[in-house]
Amino acid sequence: xxxxxxxxxxxxxxxxxxxxDHISFEVKEGEIFGFLGPNGAGKTTTISMLxxxxxxxxxxxxxxxxxxxxxxxxxxxxxGIVWEESNVYPELSALENLNFAGEIYHxxxxxxxxxxxELLEKFGLSERKDGKVGGFSKGMKRRIAxxxxxxxxxxxxxxxxxxxxxxxxxxxxxxxxxxxxxRKGTTVFLTTHNIEExxxxxxxIAIINHGKIIAIDRPENLRRTIKSAQSVQxxxxxxxxxxxxxxxxxxxxxxxxxxxxRFRLFTEDPPAALEGIWDYAxxxxxxxxxINTLGPTLEDVFINLTGTAQAGAGGRS
Amino acid sequence: MAQCTRKxxxxxxxxxxxxxxxxxxxxxxxxAPTLMFAILFPxxxxxxxxxxxxxxxxxLVPGLVSITVFFSASSIxxxxxxxxxxxxxxxxxxxxxxxxxxxxxxKVLSGAIFGLVIGSIILAxxxxxxxxxxISLPGLLLGLILASFCFSMxxxxxxxxxxxxxxxxxxLLNFIRLPLIFISGIFIKIEMLPYWGQVASxxxxxxxxxxxxxxxxxxxSAFDPLLSAALLISFSxxxxxxxxxxxxxxxx
Ligand SMILES: Nc1ncnc2c1ncn2[C@@H]1O[C@H](COP(=O)(O)OP(=O)(O)OP(=O)(O)O)[C@@H](O)[C@H]1O
Ligand SMILES: [Mg+2]
Numbered sequence: 155x156x157x158x159x160x161x162x163x164x165x166x167x168x169x170x171x172x173x174x175d176h177i178s179f180e181v182k183e184g185e186i187f188g189f190l191g192p193n194g195a196g197k198t199t200t201i202s203m204l205x206x207x208x209x210x211x212x213x214x215x216x217x218x219x220x221x222x223x224x225x226x227x228x229x230x231x232x233x234g235i236v237w238e239e240s241n242v243y244p245e246l247s248a249l250e251n252l253n254f255a256g257e258i259y260h261x262x263x264x265x266x267x268x269x270x271x272e273l274l275e276k277f278g279l280s281e282r283k284d285g286k287v288g289g290f291s292k293g294m295k296r297r298i299a300x301x302x303x304x305x306x307x308x309x310x311x312x313x314x315x316x317x318x319x320x321x322x323x324x325x326x327x328x329x330x331x332x333x334x335x336x337r338k339g340t341t342v343f344l345t346t347h348n349i350e351e352x353x354x355x356x357x358x359i360a361i362i363n364h365g366k367i368i369a370i371d372r373p374e375n376l377r378r379t380i381k382s383a384q385s386v387q388x389x390x391x392x393x394x395x396x397x398x399x400x401x402x403x404x405x406x407x408x409x410x411x412x413x414x415x416r417f418r419l420f421t422e423d424p425p426a427a428l429e430g431i432w433d434y435a436x437x438x439x440x441x442x443x444x445i446n447t448l449g450p451t452l453e454d455v456f457i458n459l460t461g462t463a464q465a466g467a468g469g470r471s
Numbered sequence: 472m473a474q475c476t477r478k479x480x481x482x483x484x485x486x487x488x489x490x491x492x493x494x495x496x497x498x499x500x501x502x503a504p505t506l507m508f509a510i511l512f513p514x515x516x517x518x519x520x521x522x523x524x525x526x527x528x529x530x531l532v533p534g535l536v537s538i539t540v541f542f543s544a545s546s547i548x549x550x551x552x553x554x555x556x557x558x559x560x561x562x563x564x565x566x567x568x569x570x571x572x573x574x575x576x577x578k579v580l581s582g583a584i585f586g587l588v589i590g591s592i593i594l595a596x597x598x599x600x601x602x603x604x605x606i607s608l609p610g611l612l613l614g615l616i617l618a619s620f621c622f623s624m625x626x627x628x629x630x631x632x633x634x635x636x637x638x639x640x641x642x643l644l645n646f647i648r649l650p651l652i653f654i655s656g657i658f659i660k661i662e663m664l665p666y667w668g669q670v671a672s673x674x675x676x677x678x679x680x681x682x683x684x685x686x687x688x689x690x691x692s693a694f695d696p697l698l699s700a701a702l703l704i705s706f707s708x709x710x711x712x713x714x715x716x717x718x719x720x721x722x723x
Contacts, residue, residue, distance in 0.1 A: 205566045206565065206566050207562055207565055207566055207722070208722050209719075209722045209723050211723075227568045227569070227570070228568075230566060230567065230568035231568040235563075235566055237559055237562060237563075238559075239558070239559050241558055241559035241560045241562060241563055242560070243494070243498060243560055244558075245497075245498045246494070246497070246498065250494075250497075254490060254494050255563070257486065257487065257490035258487050258490055258491070258563070258564065258567040258568075258569060259567060259568060260483045260486070260487070260568065302563075
């Protein structure tokens with residue numbers, strides 16, 4: 155399969171800060187590729203280099219075989235971009251915004267007019283097509299920004315945190331629209347720090363932290379790589395005060411987290427942990443209410459790789 | 472994309488520049504306060520500096536038209552561009568499949584058209600009031616059109632500094648614009664300037680724009696009109712080039 159994006163040694167330095175540090179990977183045509191990382195990891199800087207907004211300090215990249223610097227115009231022609239901020243023109247109407255985006259991407263008049271109406275319809279904005287975008291809600295502006303990126307029917311779509319700060323309804327509309335574009339053949343490169351979003355949408359995920367790629371794989375493989383993040387979840391009939399400390403003494407258990415009335419025991423060997431739990435229950439004469447073994451979530455992978463604890467990860471014993 | 476009919480590369484660039492110009496005119500120029508200000512400001516400047524000096528009307532009007540074009544062509548673009556940077560709408564232009572020069576030319580075009588229109592309105596109002604006639608129509612057209620482009624380009628060149636606050640760019644622009652009106656033969660004839668002033672006046676595009684305007688309305692000029700025209704074109708090209716260098720510098 156031909157590659158849609160090919161980065162080799164791409165680097166961006168801002169003075170002392172290395173925002174993106176020699177990253178190399180490939181996005182295949184037809185994929186939804188997720189670029190996952192915490193704030194300041196270098197996601198936006200990477201997209202900015204790929205789209206011609208900032209000049210790389212080092213390294214090269216190609217978009218559908220076109221070098222982003224030597225054949226900038228050809229590379230840019232293939233892409234649609236949704237920026238982190240919805241950079242619409244507030245003084246123009248929805249239709250005027252789309253029309254302008256089509257004009258600077260050289261879409262012929264008849265085609266851009268038809269496409270603009272089609273996109274406004276798809277995003278539920280037909281009735282507001284002549285309204286000034288300045289009066290639109292955040293979610294509506296975002297949909298306009300996405301429509302502007304799609305006006306030239308791009309082969310590759312960049313989305314920088316497409317759903318950040320939007321409500322569930324808008325999120326669903328946007329995710330579905332992106333998936334639909336992908337089914338029609340558009341390659342998608344999206345950044346997010348929402349792990350669930352990456353998990354749901356992406357065929358492959360690269361995890362970036364401090365400007366470096368620390369993992370790149372399918373979401374299910376990423377989960378599999380972290381054996382130690384497997385866990386057993388258990389709840390007992392009565393709350394045992396000493397539970398957390400005692401369960402932590404089971405040899406195969408690495409750590410214990412109390413989640414409400416349940417305990418979560420992280421282990422590389424779930425069967426051995428289960429035996430330990432039975433022994434504990436029997437010796438204290440308490441009954442087990444519920445017991446589950448869980449695979450690692452993508453969030454576990456993320457925390458494990460980046461060392462960033464997100465909300466919800468509790469203490470350890 | 473495959474399904475699009477491909478136009479010639481040059482036509483694509485021209486159409487994109489025009490699209491940018493049209494959009495800017497719609498958003499920034501066709502506003503009642505902008506228009507009012509553009510027409511009143513040169514008058515205010517002019518009366519502040521010219522009234523009381525014993526100058527014949529015929530020499531005042533070319534100067535009035537020159538500074539009208541000078542200020543109206545160079546003001547709106549550089550105040551709008553930082554705002555577009557702030558809302559990241561300017562990024563869209565940078566990332567579009569068009570030459571960086573096309574983006575600048577599009578921005579320049581709207582300012583130039585504005586300067587041309589406002590300059591023509593002021594001129595049309597002055598002719599009957601002061602009982603003047605157009606002596607050289609080619610001189611007038613050349614002067615108005617080239618000056619509008621050149622001054623608009625000056626503003627856009629400075630707007631290539633990546634500032635998101637219009638005041639920053641305007642401060643820099645006025646730092647250049649205000650001295651120019653005193654050394655370009657508008658209020659003070661160049662011959663009356665001290666030696667260094669006369670030397671400096673040769674480096675001011677406003678000198679040549681004003682000289683063409685004097686040719687058009689007084690029938691007399693200090694320089695060959697073709698030289699003035701060639702210099703205005705050269706200044707515009709230099710501003711375009713410097714603007715691009717500034718832009719590149721800050722993308723590194
Ligand atoms: N123009 C700039 N000048 C200086 N430093 C910059 C610039 N742009 C980005 N940086 C730095 O580069 C690093 C990466 O920033 P970037 O915006 O790419 O992160 P990000 O992954 O997109 O983060 P977020 O999730 O917050 O959007 C940060 O340390 C940031 O401060
Ligand atoms: Mg970002």
